[in-house]
Amino acid sequence: VYDDQASPKEAAPLAVKLTTQDGVTAGISGSYSGSTRAAATIFQENAIPYISAYAVHPDITRAGDYVFRTSFMGEVQGRAGAKLIGDLMGLKRVAMITLNNDFGKSLASGFKEKAAEFGIEITGESEYSIKDREFGPIVAKVKSDNPDAIYASGYFFTAGPLVRQIRAAGISAPVIGQEGYDSQKFIEIAGPDAEGVIITTSLDRDSTNPITQAFIRGFEEKAGYPTDMVAASAHTAVLVMAEALKKAGASDGAALRSAIAETSVDASTGHISFNALGEVKKDVQVQVVKDGAWRHYAVISDPVLLAPPEE
Known part of the structure; x- marks a missing residue:
């Protein structure tokens, strides 16, 4: 785990270290768009799968076919x-x-x-x-x-x-x-x-999904404060990677990439699957502050409106 300080200038050399010295099998970004874009290119060049947990810039997945995103553009x-x-x-x-x-x-x-x-x-x-x-x-x-x-x-x-x-x-x-x-x-x-x-x-605090509720309870018990989108999105990215590693193992980057691309899994932020560009396909949650806490307001479930680009 490295801290890129939300800076592309920090993220790029860290990505080089991870991919060429540390020998990582895969990477997950829990950072903002600038840092994630800088690292994505390096992971792609080294054919190592990389998942963006919540950075939003459209060019992240366009780095190549080893790069995925588990939250919305x-x-x-x-x-x-x-x-x-x-x-x-x-x-x-x-x-x-x-x-x-x-x-x-x-x-x-x-x-x-x-x-x-x-x-x-x-x-x-x-x-x-x-x-x-x-x-x-x-x-x-x-x-x-x-x-x-x-x-x-x-x-x-x-x-x-x-x-x-x-x-x-x-x-x-x-x-x-x-x-x-x-x-x-x-x-x-x-x-x-x-x-x-x-x-x-991405996170519905009032979801009836057992995975979401288990995550919310587990996070708050461990951290001592309410969870948020960042934690849930990182949890989702790790779950997707873990499921792919179970299927493909850690020795073959191409096989792991294919396993991620074929993802169909329920996570704390909803059901996760990817399109051809590695962009997530899922509903948008709407939350409202009520009595000092985030609560359910609505769900936007419109596959046409929410469709990410394919290329």
Whole structure:
């Protein structure tokens, strides 16, 4: 286990070390898109299977046929966000707040791709940096736009302050986020203003799936705090790899790659299978903050809308 510090400059030499010195059979990325993209190319060049647990950039799996992803591409989750707001919630005038990195841009791209299809008018889009914690000008613009809903990308450490400032400005429109919010830390940072925030994500806390419930209980017993999308996605990636290793063994990289490609397994984030590009095919979970915890809101199960690219 190595820490790439969420930096491509750190990830690339670590990937070289893993593939050429440590003699690993396979790799799993529990990091963001930039680092995962940097490492994916190196694993592909060495014909060693590599699974991205939750990084969203579309080019990750395009590194080659030894690279897979067990969570959604950003564009897929963005499309689900458009359906959630325009169809399930019936809200039409939407202000966008976009984190200016791979994560935010890919989510925004998917959302805008399908917005019109679900009758959504985008009132405006504001961007911010991952270092930002003060959002006065953005909040002022959103308030002047007076939208029905706000589609705001970010991580828990940016989304928490953002939501607090939105509510402090007297804006009551629903805030719809994504898996980057999916942490108890978001609820702690946003405080009472977290109530009612809705997100698209991979983990349903109220799932009746025994595997999901066993994971949620086991994680909380061991860690001492509630689980989140990151932990569930990493758990899913490890489970997929473990099942493939059972079938193919560790001695033949090509056989292991084929076993991963043929995956059909139930995991903590749902049923996992892959398309020809190594992209996951599964439902999008929708969660809402209720009484200080993430709870089930809806499931988006639309194989056409959620279909990742094949090449």
